[in-house]
Amino acid sequence: xxxxxxxxxxxxxxxINSIYTNREIFLRELISNASDAVDKLxxxxxxxxxVAVGRDDLAITVGxxxxxxxxxxxxxxxxxxxxxxxxxxGTIAHSDSFEFKAAQAEAAAETEPGEAKGLGDLTxxxxxxxxxVGFYSxxxxxxxxxxxxxxxxxxxxxxxxxxxxxxxxxxxxERAEHGTDVIxxxxxDTDEESxxxxxxxxxxxxxxxxxxxxxxxxxxxxxxxxxKIEAPEPAEGEQPAAPTWESYxxxxxxxxxxxxxxxxxxxxxxxxxxxxxxxxxHDFEDPARTISVxxxxxxxxxxxxxxxxxxxxxxxxxxxxxxxxxxxxxVLIMDKCEELLxxxxxFVRGVVDSSDxxxxxxxxxxxxxxxxxxxxxxLEKKIKADLASMRDDDREAYERFFEQFGRTLKFGxxxxxxxxxxxxxxxxxxxxxxxxxxVTLDEYLADAPAGSDAIFYAAGDSRERLASMPLVTxxxxxxxxxxxxxxxxxxxxxxxxxTYGEHAVDGDDESKQxxxxxxxxxxDLGLTTEEEKKEAEEATESNAELFxxxxxxxxxxxxxxxxxxxxxxxxxxxxxxxxxxxxxxQVLKSQPGA
Ligand code: ADP
Ligand code: MG
Numbered sequence: 001x002x003x004x005x006x007x008x009x010x011x012x013x014x015x016i017n018s019i020y021t022n023r024e025i026f027l028r029e030l031i032s033n034a035s036d037a038v039d040k041l042x043x044x045x046x047x048x049x050x051v052a053v054g055r056d057d058l059a060i061t062v063g064x065x066x067x068x069x070x071x072x073x074x075x076x077x078x079x080x081x082x083x084x085x086x087x088x089x090g091t092i093a094h095s096d097s098f099e100f101k102a103a104q105a106e107a108a109a110e111t112e113p114g115e116a117k118g119l120g121d122l123t124x125x126x127x128x129x130x131x132x133v134g135f136y137s138x139x140x141x142x143x144x145x146x147x148x149x150x151x152x153x154x155x156x157x158x159x160x161x162x163x164x165x166x167x168x169x170x171x172x173x174e175r176a177e178h179g180t181d182v183i184x185x186x187x188x189d190t191d192e193e194s195x196x197x198x199x200x201x202x203x204x205x206x207x208x209x210x211x212x213x214x215x216x217x218x219x220x221x222x223x224x225x226x227x228k229i230e231a232p233e234p235a236e237g238e239q240p241a242a243p244t245w246e247s248y249x250x251x252x253x254x255x256x257x258x259x260x261x262x263x264x265x266x267x268x269x270x271x272x273x274x275x276x277x278x279x280x281x282h283d284f285e286d287p288a289r290t291i292s293v294x295x296x297x298x299x300x301x302x303x304x305x306x307x308x309x310x311x312x313x314x315x316x317x318x319x320x321x322x323x324x325x326x327x328x329x330x331v332l333i334m335d336k337c338e339e340l341l342x343x344x345x346x347f348v349r350g351v352v353d354s355s356d357x358x359x360x361x362x363x364x365x366x367x368x369x370x371x372x373x374x375x376x377x378x379l380e381k382k383i384k385a386d387l388a389s390m391r392d393d394d395r396e397a398y399e400r401f402f403e404q405f406g407r408t409l410k411f412g413x414x415x416x417x418x419x420x421x422x423x424x425x426x427x428x429x430x431x432x433x434x435x436x437x438x439v440t441l442d443e444y445l446a447d448a449p450a451g452s453d454a455i456f457y458a459a460g461d462s463r464e465r466l467a468s469m470p471l472v473t474x475x476x477x478x479x480x481x482x483x484x485x486x487x488x489x490x491x492x493x494x495x496x497x498x499t500y501g502e503h504a505v506d507g508d509d510e511s512k513q514x515x516x517x518x519x520x521x522x523x524d525l526g527l528t529t530e531e532e533k534k535e536a537e538e539a540t541e542s543n544a545e546l547f548x549x550x551x552x553x554x555x556x557x558x559x560x561x562x563x564x565x566x567x568x569x570x571x572x573x574x575x576x577x578x579x580x581x582x583x584x585x586q587v588l589k590s591q592p593g594a
Contacts, residue, residue: 306349421500
């Protein structure tokens with residue numbers, strides 16, 4: 001017997017003993033693997049003339065034996081050699097993200113011994129699909145799993161067998177054709193799942209429809225049907241006998257196969273979209289938005305995109321991989337094609353399917369693929385338009401969205417040095433000190449006093465503190481609104497924007513000027529009249545001695561002391577000159593390496 005590697009053993013323990021809530025996904029995982037195996041073979045057949053398989057011959061078959069309590073998932077895909085069985089099923093993919101989650105689960109299990117608490121969190125992230133350990137989910141329901149496989153082009157078959165505890169055996173076996181059978185010997189405690197015993201026709205068909213409906217290869221299963229047998233014509237003078245029913249079995253394709261993204265939006269219910277999203281993108285919540293695109297013309301493609309309701313737990317970590325799944329003529333090219341999404345829409349999940357892309361497209365050629373870039377540009381416009389209509393039509397939902405992903409949008413403006421401003425600026429929300437709610441920049445301007453030529457904001461780490469800052473109350477007292485920016489990225493975003501929109505100067509439509517975005521803590525706000533300025537200068541001059549003394553007392557701490565035109569109630573304020581506010585200086589100082 002070959003022993004499992006230590007990490008694998010720990011992982012197996014965790015999988016088998018901890019994740020009980022959703023055991024039924026084992027079927028989805030095995031079917032996905034079967035579909036992958038068939039896809040791989042199909043892909044090979046396109047490039048290798050010695051592999052002669054037709055697409056129509058490829059299939060997945062699900063079988064069961066209620067007596068023996070087994071479920072079998074078979075495919076006539078690429079198969080595995082003895083070495084591949086050893087390598088692919090003997091070690092579980094190592095993953096830093098997994099270790100992270102496993103450590104969390106361990107910690108949670110330690111604090112609440114004997115309780116399932118904490119493990120609920122684990123299922124929220126659905127580690128099975130996410131971390132490439134799908135196969136092992138079979139041990140959640142199986143006390144023993146046997147895999148019989150024959151690789152394409154080989155005349156040997158091998159059987160891998162394990163009880164999921166200590167290790168596994170690989171022995172010679174028989175298989176007529178290339179492909180793989182995964183036989184799961186169900187544990188005794190699997191009878192009371194949502195669909196009854198897994199090893200039943202009803203249970204399996206329900207699971208296939210629910211989780212694997214869009215698998216693009218037929219998933220076949222023998223199902224029981226019944227037909228009416230008409231009684232023979234009655235003899236003369238006799239009553240006709242009642243018809244009888246006869247049951248028979250027939251192999252049927254259970255899944256719909258037609259990818260949901262290829263169907264017209266009007267023909268798909270929101271429930272179907274939600275189910276697809278949750279299954280394929282491993283989320284437990286319905287998406288906030290569903291965006292479906294069917295493009296025909298110079299560029300043919302279908303896209304189905306979703307805005308999640310909640311940012312995934314790793315969204316803001318380096319490990320987060322953005323991108324849309326890219327299919328070409330129904331063959332998966334890439335799980336996460338980054339080029340299809342700009343960074344600032346990286347939270348969008350979805351699928352793009354284009355028959356225009358060449359089949360042998362590879363990672364290297366992708367970056368130079370003009371078609372792909374063109375698709376990406378159009379999708380970006382679609383996403384923008386959808387978010388804008390959510391902003392206008394369902395403000396409550398939009399504010400929830402912004403809470404989750406607003407930071408990404410603001411970061412997008414900052415990171416692009418303002419280049420993404422045209423796309424993103426009107427999607428931003430900030431807290432208005434005057435209106436006491438979140439407003440867009442356009443709403444800010446709509447509410448601004450006539451003749452305004454600027455947007456004012458204050459940046460700091462607390463809205464309450466900002467609201468009571470003398471620099472803010474002064475501006476408010478003059479009738480202008482101030483946006484209170486309490487997120488770390490806000491000031492960077494505002495500075496990267498610099499200006500927003502435009503307005504006519506002195507009623508002259510010919511000479512338009514942008515609104516300048518001004519930090520109340522850093523800039524001359526242009527709110528002082530010449531007279532007030534003169535007064536302040538005079539006051540500074542006539543008190544020159546006093547200010548010199550104050551400057552001396554605060555030596556090294558302040559640059560100079562002057563009479564301010566910016567204060568109403570407060571006697572004094574510490575401020576900076578130039579573009580950088582004191583709040584920004586704080587942020588910069590806290591950066592590593594500063
Ligand atoms: P993942 O599917 O994310 O790679 P799994 O744990 O589900 O992870 O499967 C591990 C590996 O085992 C697969 O990547 C594949 O190489 C191999 N494998 C599993 N099932 C099959 C199958 N039916 N046919 C061929 N290879 C398979
Ligand atoms: Mg898998």
